[in-house]
Amino acid sequence: MSSDPWWCRHHVKHRVATDIGVAAGFVVLDTVVTLVGGSWWPARPGPLAWVMLGLQAAACASLAVRRRAPLAVVAILAAYSLALALLISPAGLLTPANSGTVWAPFGTVLAAYAPFFYQPNRRLAIAAVAVLSIIVARPWQPSVTVITVAIVRTAAGPLLAMYYDARRRLVAALTERAERAEREQGLLAEQARAEERARLAGEMHDVVTHRVSLMVLQAGALRMTAADEATRQAAEELRAAGCLALDELRDLVGILRTADDEDPTPSTPGLAALVAESTGVGTPAELAEDGDPALASPVVGRTAYRIVREALTNVRKHAPGARVTVRVSYAESGVRLTVRNTAPPEPASARADSALSATGSGLGIAGLRQRVELVHGTLRATGLPDGGFCVEATLPAYVPTREPVA
Numbered sequence: 001m002s003s004d005p006w007w008c009r010h011h012v013k014h015r016v017a018t019d020i021g022v023a024a025g026f027v028v029l030d031t032v033v034t035l036v037g038g039s040w041w042p043a044r045p046g047p048l049a050w051v052m053l054g055l056q057a058a059a060c061a062s063l064a065v066r067r068r069a070p071l072a073v074v075a076i077l078a079a080y081s082l083a084l085a086l087l088i089s090p091a092g093l094l095t096p097a098n099s100g101t102v103w104a105p106f107g108t109v110l111a112a113y114a115p116f117f118y119q120p121n122r123r124l125a126i127a128a129v130a131v132l133s134i135i136v137a138r139p140w141q142p143s144v145t146v147i148t149v150a151i152v153r154t155a156a157g158p159l160l161a162m163y164y165d166a167r168r169r170l171v172a173a174l175t176e177r178a179e180r181a182e183r184e185q186g187l188l189a190e191q192a193r194a195e196e197r198a199r200l201a202g203e204m205h206d207v208v209t210h211r212v213s214l215m216v217l218q219a220g221a222l223r224m225t226a227a228d229e230a231t232r233q234a235a236e237e238l239r240a241a242g243c244l245a246l247d248e249l250r251d252l253v254g255i256l257r258t259a260d261d262e263d264p265t266p267s268t269p270g271l272a273a274l275v276a277e278s279t280g281v282g283t284p285a286e287l288a289e290d291g292d293p294a295l296a297s298p299v300v301g302r303t304a305y306r307i308v309r310e311a312l313t314n315v316r317k318h319a320p321g322a323r324v325t326v327r328v329s330y331a332e333s334g335v336r337l338t339v340r341n342t343a344p345p346e347p348a349s350a351r352a353d354s355a356l357s358a359t360g361s362g363l364g365i366a367g368l369r370q371r372v373e374l375v376h377g378t379l380r381a382t383g384l385p386d387g388g389f390c391v392e393a394t395l396p397a398y399v400p401t402r403e404p405v406a
Helices: 006-035 047-065 070-088 107-118 122-137 144-225 229-257 268-280 298-318 364-374
Strands: 285-290 324-330 335-341 378-383 389-395
Touching: 006 047, 006 107, 047 070, 047 107, 070 107, 070 122, 107 122, 107 144, 122 144, 144 229, 268 285, 268 298, 268 324, 298 324, 298 335, 298 364, 298 389, 364 378, 364 389
Parallel strands: 285 324
Antiparallel strands: 324 335, 335 389, 378 389
16 A cells, blocks of 8 residues: 555546646647648548558657656657658658648647756756757748747747746745744744743842842841840741742742753753764764763753754864864763864865855854853853864753753
């Protein structure tokens, strides 16, 4: 059983039926036009005339495969038209009742259309239709009427094909542009939501922290100046509760400022695949890990992944061919990450790929620094004396989220 969807199979069957129907229509049209004297049919047809009429029907029937073999269809109709013209003159084996008409069948119109719409090689299509036009126009028997009608007949197909092809390309480009605009609008909306969350988190932190800090300070002062032990004990409990509230508020603000729990960015287990992918595209890289990756919480793991990904991307853009070493150390106190690359093997003026190095917003490191600061880490990116570059990050091992730590 075919694995194609049913609507695809239905579309193919419908297209085949349409092609067969069109070919049959041209067979009937050319046969009728020929028999009524609108083409090459002689006044007294003999066996050769009936044979050529059958061959004409077969040549028009080849239009059924014009989508898959457009050049073959042109060749068949061109060969038939040339053979018919040579049998009439100079061979003299057929004598048309009306010698001032175009002897080639009307199927040549559709045959000339097919190469320009279904053949990707435009030069080959032009050459094939040019040969067909010469055969249909019969320049060796000059006639202004015949040549004019023949050129109009064989030119109509390519003009229609180029129009429909340009229209198809325009619709595809407009569709792609609309989809891209929709994606960009979604990204902008997501960015606006993230910025609003960060703003609300900052405002909440500033307002609530100010008030709770005053409470903690007043409780501490009361503990120092209270006359009895019970009051000092109550003031100490109030101060401890305020400090705990500040810690919980800081954790909550951290959650609001980080990405959603459904963030699809891989975590630390994806670093190996990231390094292997970089090596596969021509940037030699190696990964050295020390400690247990499970010590890093999900947000920290995703942040580390983003740092490595951005660093490797920058190496591919600005230092192609340089060797990269990625070192990650996991500890209970934090995660230390270093991405160091050597100097590129060629001078910058000789190796720079302006098309690649010019891509991007130029804010990759700045964005990473902001993200690292959101998880209370530090990021440093500096050049090295040997011409290389180093990105170092220190992250806390744990940042509270609603996700379970692996």
